[in-house]
Amino acid sequence: MNFREDQKPIMQYTGGTMAVPAVPGAGKTFVVANLAAKIIEEKRQKPGKVLVVTYMNSAVNNFKSRISSVLNDKGISATNSYEVMTIHSLAMKILRDRPDIVGINEEFGVIDEVKKIFYLNECINEWRRRGGGERVFRSFLSDYGAKKYDEKGSDWWKSFLSVVDILISELKLNDISPGKLKNIEKDLEEDSIIKAISYIYDIYTQKLKLEGYIDYNDLLILSYKALLRDEKLREKFQSRYSFVFEDECQDSNLVQCKMLALLADNNKNLVRVGDVNQSIMGTFTSSDPRFFSDFCSQSERKYVMNMAGRSSKEIIDLANYLVSYTREEHPEEKCRGALSYQKIALVSGMKDFKNPELSEYGIYAYTLSSWNKVKETTLKAILNFRIKHPDKTIGVLVPFNNHVSEISKELRRMNIECDELSTSSEKRIKVTNVLGYALGFLGEPDNIYKFKILIDTLLEENSDDKNLLMNFILKHKVENLVYWKLSSPIPESLLHSDLFKKFEEKTNIIRNMIECNQSSLDNLVLYISSILNLSVEDKAMAQAVASYAKFAIKDTPDLTLEEISDQLLDNKNSVFRHVADVIYDLQGYEPAPGRVTVATCHKSKGLEWDCVFLACLTDYNYPASLSGKFRSDYFYFKDSLRNPVAIGKAEIRRILGENIDGNPFIQAKVDVLNEKIRLLYVAITRAKEYLVVMTHHENEGNRKDKPSKYFNILKEFIEKNRLESDDKK
Structure with a gap:
């Protein structure tokens, strides 16, 4: 196995504490998997195991397959020599062992x-x-x-x-x-x-x-307390895991850091890998990149993986320029530490690998007149790029869920296959929409318009016959359609179409819904989901909806089907956004040629595309000044309470006896600005070969927006380097 120069010192690790800051595309998973396999090959973990803790369930499977593959290539069968899990899975394993230590019943459940x-x-x-x-x-x-x-x-x-x-x-x-x-x-x-x-x-x-x-916070806290309080339990898990690896540790919270440090306390074999420049979760979770920064300064060894083979030199130069600008020239001095001075280097010293090289300068920057113009321009560019590069992957990155939905809808209208990565993507809300429309119809089963909407949702396709079918439906009563007592003939062209066959199947399903006699709303939801052809993830989502319905009725006994339908169809409902994130993130995602990925910038982390369209670099979405408007502000609260989360976190720090310097409301704005810079950095480094950066003016209603300061400085850099590239040719 060949390793890069920046990876070789890491692969020489034999024990102790080691911090590995790594730039985007440096190959963190590759190195951790190979180092874990090397320790197992050399039997250094004996008599214990290697533990790898990572952030997402999808990453767990990735690590398992990587480690297994490396060991299999060496002819080593050692499935009992390592464990890979999320921090919550680890906490559950600990707490299930001795729940009585922290005063909970052994039959406890995690909500x-x-x-x-x-x-x-x-x-x-x-x-x-x-x-x-x-x-x-x-x-x-x-x-x-x-x-x-x-x-x-x-x-x-x-x-x-x-x-x-x-x-x-x-x-x-x-x-x-x-x-x-x-x-x-x-x-x-x-x-x-x-x-x-x-x-x-x-x-x-x-x-x-x-x-x-x-709840999940209790799970972390109680498992950590159990380890502290019970010496035998602590010794059991310390001897069980002789080496502890943590991935994506810029997203760790304080309890997670303490728990892993405690597990490694006997032998001090703790390796933490991450990138503070990709810390984009802190403003809405309890994670904080300073925990990893502190570990980097305190660990026995620190090796930076600064080479990255993902992107072309031009894209790497742009990302590095954003780092330099932020640290040296950012107009808000408090934001100059938002990015660590950790520049990305091209891969060198590798015979069989080098960064992507293009015959043209692959970065573009455009200022457009409106969001609609951005969509139009992006769609045209995607069509042209697909024709020219049919084998390359395409990603469209935008700030918010509604942007994802709008662009995806237009792509499907143009018959371009796409995947949505957002908390309200079509895939994630499909089940709640179907169940919402089904319950809405069952609450008023003689309403032909609600029947039509339900049929439209169940059919899930756009064809030339669709409008003909919808017009046909509106000419009949629901009862006549469901029981096939039609008062007018079926149009010949519709009768022999594939769409009409599907319509017959869906109508039979709706008849079963009508005739269903369930004693409770949650059982009705489960019955409806049972007669639909759902995937494993969709079934899990339907179970969650049934659970929600059960609790809703408990709280509001006279809740109507219409009211529960409205709640299911509300795309802003925080319950279903949370659940969808948990369920649909389990499977992971891999971009594929021929399909366009449309994602929020947050959801793009960990992914890469040959061509990235980075849209909406406006001042509102990427503010560079403390005087700008902030989405995190509660505009209807008093000025002193505009950011209640920030104010609350500051109060908690005071309760803990910490000194709070300055106004916490101002500090919250600084935190938002810093995280926005890192989010932009993450988005830029998703691109491998081509990057299109776009902004627009916003003049609709009360919204007045303009290009972000970051767009302006990036555009200036891009245009300068484009001219230099053209001169060389």
């Missing part, structure tokens, strides 16, 4: 995302009814918010749920229990966010205990 969000919603509603929540929430509102509350308040309460979720997680991960919070509540300010949610936190904790559940 799924549906139940968790539903429980939180119940607790918030109880706070509103009994705990003075309505009054407190109103006291947070600005003058504008107070005027609009009766009109917009229900939407604002939905958003508040995510604030509660994040801050309760932060309290738990910092070991601040409801009891501890009650003892200090009197010392908190009257408009304290933490004081406001303390009631919710308390009853949420009680509800979990009553039902025999813990």
